[in-house]
Amino acid sequence: MVTPNPEFPAETEIPDEISGLRMTRQRQEVYRILMHERNHPTANDVFMRVKDRLPHISLATVYNCLEALVQHGIIRQVNFDRESSRYCSNLSEHGHFHDSATGVIHDISFKPGINLADVLDLPSGAIVDGVEVTL
Amino acid sequence: MVTPNPEFPAETEIPDEISGLRMTRQRQEVYRILMHERNHPTANDVFMRVKDRLPHISLATVYNCLEALVQHGIIRQVNFDRESSRYCSNLSEHGHFHDSATGVIHDISFKPGINLADVLDLPSGAIVDGVEVTL
DNA sequence: AACAATAATTAGAATAATTCTTGATATTGG
């Protein structure tokens, strides 16, 4: 089931460059899908869908695009257990709630004013780089 | 590098049954390794090490044993990104801190009195089943 | 103790996700 995001219709212009990454046609279309479908698709989901617009694209290219976008902080990669990676264009600091009954992933956020260092016993000198809370 | 846990020398007796799971020789040795080495080994690490005592054991058996132990709540399975699963005999509620410089995994715990529901905005009606905090 | 039923183990094949390799295309700077 597709939940189109009205803020990003299929025709949304995507710039030639984002955060220093040259946005090729393939990267644009992959990124557009992630903005459009906020349901944390897998690389394969993206591949299936992007073929509507780029019939010649290969799965390897989808992986390449996703990796480039992740590397440049344009999207996030989310992993649950050993399931296939999912990708997400919601960059705000948030965690993921994996509904084990339906398999659906919901975004969750920290309540305002919560600081990680306040709730966790971290090794001294630790610099937190990224957090993944999985429920 | 091996960090032996003095509380569980190689000779520690392990009961015939734990939490309803029949502890076969293979499961005992796998479990003993996890108690002995608190460094979150992978299935393959366990395999290499358990061969000292059970030279005929197969990797599939190690996976079977680990799965049975996880299923019965005797050990925990920990995943980081898409790296291979790691296993851990520390059952107290804790998270994991993945040192990206060294690859080492440290246990971290919640500060006393912290309740997850107090810091996260969960979907209403959600029942938290398990948590994994990855840093 | 012997016997059938069940569970566990083994070795190797199979699978799934991802990465790698190589050659072809496209893009950019000079």
Next chain:
DNA sequence: CCAATATCAAGAATTATTCTAATTATTGTT
């Protein structure tokens, strides 16, 4: 326009893990 560089495509390769089928061990029952 040309050379240098980056990207893309297709398929092979890799890795962790699971599955399959055959063997062995254990348990409960006579």
